Amino acid sequence: MNIIVAGADGFCGWPTALYLSKQGHDVSIIDNYVRRDIDQELHSNSLTPIASLDERVAKWKELTGKEIRVYEGDLTHYDFLKQVLKTEEPDAFVHFAEQRSAPYSMIDREHAVYTQENNVTGTLNVLYGIREIVPDCHLIKLGTMGEYGTPNIPIEEGYIEVEHKGRKDTLPYPKQPGSFYHLSKVHDSHNITFACKIWGIRATDLNQGIVYGLETDETLMDPILTNRLDYDGVYGTALNRFIIQATVGEDITVYGSGGQTRAFLNIRDTVRCIEIAAENPADRGEFRVFNQFTEYFSVQDLAEKVQKVAKEEGFDTNIAHLDNPRVEAEDHFYHAVNTKLQDLGLEPYLLDEDVIREILHAVVAHKDRVIKDNILPTVTWK
Numbered sequence: 470m471n472i473i474v475a476g477a478d479g480f481c482g483w484p485t486a487l488y489l490s491k492q493g494h495d496v497s498i499i500d501n502y503v504r505r506d507i508d509q510e511l512h513s514n515s516l517t518p519i520a521s522l523d524e525r526v527a528k529w530k531e532l533t534g535k536e537i538r539v540y541e542g543d544l545t546h547y548d549f550l551k552q553v554l555k556t557e558e559p560d561a562f563v564h565f566a567e568q569r570s571a572p573y574s575m576i577d578r579e580h581a582v583y584t585q586e587n588n589v590t591g592t593l594n595v596l597y598g599i600r601e602i603v604p605d606c607h608l609i610k611l612g613t614m615g616e617y618g619t620p621n622i623p624i625e626e627g628y629i630e631v632e633h634k635g636r637k638d639t640l641p642y643p644k645q646p647g648s649f650y651h652l653s654k655v656h657d658s659h660n661i662t663f664a665c666k667i668w669g670i671r672a673t674d675l676n677q678g679i680v681y682g683l684e685t686d687e688t689l690m691d692p693i694l695t696n697r698l699d700y701d702g703v704y705g706t707a708l709n710r711f712i713i714q715a716t717v718g719e720d721i722t723v724y725g726s727g728g729q730t731r732a733f734l735n736i737r738d739t740v741r742c743i744e745i746a747a748e749n750p751a752d753r754g755e756f757r758v759f760n761q762f763t764e765y766f767s768v769q770d771l772a773e774k775v776q777k778v779a780k781e782e783g784f785d786t787n788i789a790h791l792d793n794p795r796v797e798a799e800d801h802f803y804h805a806v807n808t809k810l811q812d813l814g815l816e817p818y819l820l821d822e823d824v825i826r827e828i829l830h831a832v833v834a835h836k837d838r839v840i841k842d843n844i845l846p847t848v849t850w851k
């Protein structure tokens with residue numbers, strides 16, 4: 470298949486582009502490098518040193534003979550996007566290219582507006598581009614489990630059967646997102662649902678949980694192919710951040726009581742889920758939703774797992790309970806369904822101590838790059 474991976478200079482997109490290319494798909498990348506610019510803005514960095522995208526794809530070609538074409542540009546620029554779609558005529562468009570940090574979206578008005586303009590306009594452009602230029606192309610859009618929030622009933626995969634005043638219907642599952650970033654994903658989901666209905670676009674919304682790990686078989690082939698890894702208070706995410714904190718002698722930062730439960734998956738499963746979605750396209754007019762995670766844990770549970778492994782590896786680490794900078798439930802029911810990807814063949818890499826140890830070893834090699842001032846959270850929701 471000809472597959473465009475938008476946002477493939479980033480954490481999830483880069484290993485996905487390599488994996489799809491290795492599987493024999495004809496892959497091209499769109500990215501505007503804004504994530505690298507945001508590192509400058511925040512005076513932050515990837516824990517791992519990352520090569521430029523041109524160096525990355527050149528190394529991939531040298532090692533495998535496979536070409537990945539790169540289009541530098543912004544999804545919010547429609548003329549640029551149209552040109553890429555005309556050149557590539559993709560069978561699938563994998564859309565990772567959004568501002569993905571909840572804390573970044575909560576810094577101030579400007580960052581909230583940027584996040585929603587970037588994400589909502591970019592996705593709208595992709596929908597119009599597919600309609601205008603490649604109407605049969607399958608949109609594979611990264612959504613997020615946080616769109617659902619933490620309702621007091623089980624979370625279904627996109628839709629729920631409701632009985633009300635003697636009548637029944639299957640309706641989109643209610644959304645209760647917890648940041649202006651998570652809200653941007655909800656807005657996207659609504660726009661995609663509508664576009665599928667009116668134009669017959671085929672789309673899969675992948676409500677992904679928090680991704681942990683950094684390397685895949687492909688990124689391990691050469692240091693130039695190494696993935697980015699975020700650890701700071703704005704872009705670092707729960708498990709990865711805890712492992713890095715433990716290796717540099719900082720406390721593991723649990724926000725509040727740590728009773729918050731979230732859905733997780735290994736980056737090795739992310740790449741496989743995208744392949745499964747691409748190889749099993751949604752029907753014309755179908756807005757299909759998969760919950761893309763493999764397990765869920767409370768934040769406190771994860772902190773304790775990391776603390777145990779870190780101790781065995783010689784890093785004696787404390788767990789600190791910080792005042793929660795976010796507004797979120799810390800003591801709540803959580804049960805979410807995730808059967809659709811597994812029914813299509815996903816065999817999950819589950820989290821165990823060896824997986825934590827493997828990430829820890831990968832992280833230790835670069836621990837001198839950590840900018841310690843960036844570890845504590847600085848953005849508050851209130």
Ligand code: NAD
Nearest residue numbers: 476478479480481501502503504543544566567569677680
């Ligand atoms: P990332 O920030 O590392 O990568 C996103 C990439 O998209 C960056 O390279 C950035 O430069 C690019 N980009 C952003 N806006 C763009 C635009 N307008 N035009 C072109 N390129 C643009 O993020 P990630 O962690 O790889 O996440 C990728 C996607 O997966 C996001 O949509 C995110 O919401 C979703 N997701 C991520 C996680 C996670 O744990 N990382 C979990 C669930 C969902």
Ligand code: USQ
Nearest residue numbers: 569570571613614615677678679706707722723724729768
């Ligand atoms: N948390 C801590 N300590 C920390 C960091 C986070 O206790 O040092 C807590 C947060 O309060 C929150 C939970 O851990 O309850 C998850 O926070 P996170 O920063 O790991 O993840 P989140 O903000 O939800 O966002 C990340 C990605 C985002 C993706 C989302 C998937 O950045 O792109 O959409 O995970 S989900 O959470 O399923 O919506």
